[in-house]
Amino acid sequence: xxxxERLISTPTGDSAYRRRRDEIAALATAYVRGDVIPxxxxxxAEHAVWRLVAERxxxxxxxxxxxxxxxxxxQLGVGVEEIPQLQGVADRLNGLTGFRLQxxxxxxxxxxxxxxxxxxxxxxxxxxxxxxxxxxxxxPDVLHEVIGHGSALxxxxxxxxxxxxxxxxxxxxxxxxxxxxSKVFWFTIECGLLDAPDGPRAYGASIVxxxxxLDQFRSAEIRRLTIADMVGTGYxxxxxxxxxxxxxxxxxxxxxxxxxxxSCDDAxxxxxxxxxK
Numbered sequence: 557x558x559x560x561e562r563l564i565s566t567p568t569g570d571s572a573y574r575r576r577r578d579e580i581a582a583l584a585t586a587y588v589r590g591d592v593i594p595x596x597x598x599x600x601a602e603h604a605v606w607r608l609v610a611e612r613x614x615x616x617x618x619x620x621x622x623x624x625x626x627x628x629x630x631q632l633g634v635g636v637e638e639i640p641q642l643q644g645v646a647d648r649l650n651g652l653t654g655f656r657l658q659x660x661x662x663x664x665x666x667x668x669x670x671x672x673x674x675x676x677x678x679x680x681x682x683x684x685x686x687x688x689x690x691x692x693x694x695x696p697d698v699l700h701e702v703i704g705h706g707s708a709l710x711x712x713x714x715x716x717x718x719x720x721x722x723x724x725x726x727x728x729x730x731x732x733x734x735x736x737x738s739k740v741f742w743f744t745i746e747c748g749l750l751d752a753p754d755g756p757r758a759y760g761a762s763i764v765x766x767x768x769x770l771d772q773f774r775s776a777e778i779r780r781l782t783i784a785d786m787v788g789t790g791y792x793x794x795x796x797x798x799x800x801x802x803x804x805x806x807x808x809x810x811x812x813x814x815x816x817x818x819s820c821d822d823a824x825x826x827x828x829x830x831x832x833k
Contacts, residue, residue, distance in 0.1 A: 562687070678718070
């Protein structure tokens with residue numbers, strides 16, 4: 557799978573889990589934007605998975621997540637005891653930054669997913685990962701969406717970066733430009749780091765929602781955030797990242813990534829790609 561899709565979508569092999577996941581996903585299939593998001597009657601076992609992972613993540617966040625992310629998560633105020641209903645999270649986000657959530661049945665193609673960000677909508681799944689592997693998910697689930705992306709979207713500065721990425725995707729026309737915007741999104745919104753006195757800390761949704769990668773990301777090759785450098789940097793979305801980018805500060809992230817998304821077009825991206833050949 558290439559960068560057009562933000563996470564891998566390969567389902568687990570357990571048939572009971574797949575049936576349950578598909579049952580919850582069906583609620584999103586019938587959803588019309590603007591409707592009340594349908595509630596999911598989560599099972600005790602599903603709440604237990606949320607509780608186990610959310611508690612472990614909260615512990616790791618204290619030492620491995622960026623202070624700006626921690627402040628945003630506190631603003632969102634999602635608890636660890638049970639899976640929150642998506643409508644409640646959406647209402648909270650709308651009051652904080654104007655963002656809304658739209659239920660998704662699974663992975664959304666990047667062009668549509670990112671384009672919706674320009675309108676202040678974030679596509680979010682509602683099912684939770686298989687309890688057999690609670691600390692790993694091969695696809696986006698409600699834990700990744702809410703704890704990872706939802707927390708960031710509770711902060712106006714992070715939320716603006718999401719919007720700028722969405723506007724950039726809406727603006728460009730070539731496949732190459734969309735792919736490169738997707739790559740920048742991956743290395744920042746999904747897997748970005750911010751410098752801190754005790755070493756880089758994570759704000760990217762894929763890392764802050766991964767108990768395992770929170771313990772491993774400092775072992776990666778960590779480079780200074782530079783858009784041009786990303787042209788030649790590969791990545792594998794199915795494993796822990798070998799290369800990550802750290803911004804000096806949130807302001808630096810806004811200048812570099814936000815500035816790129818705000819001004820990029822097909823011609824400027826084509827020049828970046830050509831210069832790297």
